Amino acid sequence: MIKAIRGFKDILPSETAIWQKVEGVCRKLFHSYGFSEIRLPLLEETALFVRSIGEETDIVSKEMYSFPDRKGLGLTLRPEGTASVVRAFIEHKMYARSQYKKLYYLGPMFRYERPQAGRSRQFHQIGAEVFGLAAPSIDAELLVLLHDLMVELGLSNTTFYLNSVGCQECRPVFKKVLLEYLDKKKGDLCFDCQQRLVKNPLRVLDCKNEACQSILQLSPSIVEYLCSACQKHYAEVKSLLSFYQLPFHQNDRLVRGLDYYTRTAFEIIHEGLGAQNAIVGGGRYDNLVESFGGPATPAVGFAIGMERVVLALQNQNIALDNQQRIFFVVLGDEAKRKVLPLVRHLRKKGFFIEMSYQGRSLKAQLKEANRFEAQYALILGEEELAADKIILKDMNRSIQEYVTMDKVEEILEGKMASFIKNEK
């Protein structure tokens, strides 16, 4: 039997409602914050990711789905979205039409990792990016948007973590100081951290190993080494968040895994998701556009891990919108002929209506109606046909009444209206 390949999952009908809810809430909120959707290719030239994410990162060095196409061009299934948005921003000269640009995207990403809770090889992100704004107020606005999003989704137990990772001026200084400090304790660091020391010393900061953590207790902190411009930016972001009364934690060990980040870095953690508990990650990347040959353009953005948000919502048993359902019970071919146009008409009017397709017994069809969770069943058999009436049965209250054909729509509309009223 052929099965889906490792780390690639079907999202089944029983789950899609919650996915649609997440997508819908995001889209609505993004639009009200002035973002427009951009749809991007899943395949890009490998060089795009190597140059943006960083050659030494795990993503690029061992997690990308890369292959040559039929003419030998190196292609890669996108492992993240920001690089493509930047590419498109430059390619279509979006900087020319306005001072700044707000874009969002959503779709699958691919990383060749070992699957575990909250991590698969194909996963989905919803991301947002703002180009052309250096002001700290946009950093803060993104965090406020995300906070609103959590509220709108009904997602609780989230924590916002904030840090500044400095810029090209001050980060190298901090890196040097940190390296000097860690080098002295090199022997006590875990094996992985000794590797990191060479490849990416900043990543030692968020190591989970206890020995490393205790060494880090006394290590220099990035916030002490920020240049005055970065310091000012960070202070203003925090001040605005306080003004918005948005709760957040400063975490000077928060480091982003992609090389392009500058200044503001943030993460949203959801407790109870297991080891992969970051549902949102993002930050500023002021040099990326320029490094790809575009005009110097500050930028800031984030990406939401959809699987993780969906998991968190499923754990919370989030209520989804209920819909009134109607089931049409039909007995005999003649009745069926009569019913088909009516069903079609009612569907056109927007009713959620199903019928029995297989000419089964009345009992079996009512069971179907049950399974369909119909609030109402319409029954048309030979007796009703002769009397030119239809039975309207209230499935919850087990009562039924006779209705003439031409009144069905009107009566159902009344029932639906009172249902919607009661829901509210």
Place this chain on the structure above:
RNA sequence: GUGGGUGUAGCUCAGUUUGGAUAGAGCUCUGGAUUGUGGCUCCAGUGGCCGAGGGUUCAAGUCCCUCCACUCACCCCA
């Protein structure tokens, strides 16, 4: 890439310790009890390459080997 746990019906799981005859239960599904009135109850039925391959044995779901998948953690990240 490394380590732990788990693979038996559509789903949830017994059975594997100590090898033994047609491999079980609950739920679901189909039909009936009730000729045209659902949910509850009762009865019956459908549904298994026991993850795959190899080995030991008179005999393997059960023991041994190899592989695969799922899962959790490391790692990494959203």
